[in-house]
Amino acid sequence: MATKNRVVSKSSSSSSSLIPWLGIAAIVILFDQITKITVLRTFRYAEELAITSFFNLVLAFNKGAAFSFLSDQGGWQRYFFTAIALGAAGFILYLLKKHAGQRMFCWALALILGGALGNAIDRLVYGHVVDFLDFHWKxxxxxxxxNIAxxxxxxxxxxxIIDELRRVNKK
Known part of the structure; x- marks a missing residue:
């Protein structure tokens, strides 16, 4: 009976240690989705608003991955990148649970998790990722x-990367 109680308490303790990291991911998703909805309601496609000499807000859609990679394909990439994001999210949850006490590592994973899920939501809801932050220089x-994600x-x-460099330098 005592063994059973230890297993239960260990399980509940490891799930509670996930909560801060899931909270960070949820904040990223929330902030990402609120900003995207705001831009979608405020701008027309490709409309720009100059904020500074090097920064604009612009409504852009990305059907591909980073830097519009594969955006000119026939639509299969929507499901492919969504599947990759969901697979990565599952793996990140495993890593968060396994390494919940490693603060910088878990911060990194929580931010990546929130960003990946924020963009996956866009692909599922709109068929593309909503982008709006536009930096330029002369x-x-x-x-x-x-976007925020x-x-x-x-x-x-x-x-x-910083966490890994710190870990290597300690050895």
Whole structure:
């Protein structure tokens, strides 16, 4: 009987340690979706609003992956990238549960999870990802438009690299 109670308490303790990381992912998704809905209701497709000399808000749609990779395909990529995002989300949940005490690693994973699911929601609801952040610099042109989910994924990837470099340097 005592063994059974230990298993139960270990299980509930590991699920409760997931809650902060899932909360971070949920905040990313919420902020991402609110900003996208706001832009969709405020702008027409390709409409731009200059904010500074190097930054615009613009409504853009991306049917592909990062930098519009495969966006000119026949539509299969919508389901392919959605499946990849959902598979990655499952793997990230496994990693979060296994390494819940590693703060920077889990921050990175939570941000990537929120970003991946934010863009997956777009693909499922709209058939494309909604982008609206447009940075540019003089004659160098415009960086591809992106969104809050993409930003979270990039920050998460940077944290992941920093965490790994710190881990390697400790050895």
């Amino acid at each position: 004659s160098w042109g415009h960086f591809p438009a992106f 993409d930003t979270a994924i990039c920050i998460g990837a940077a944290l992941f």
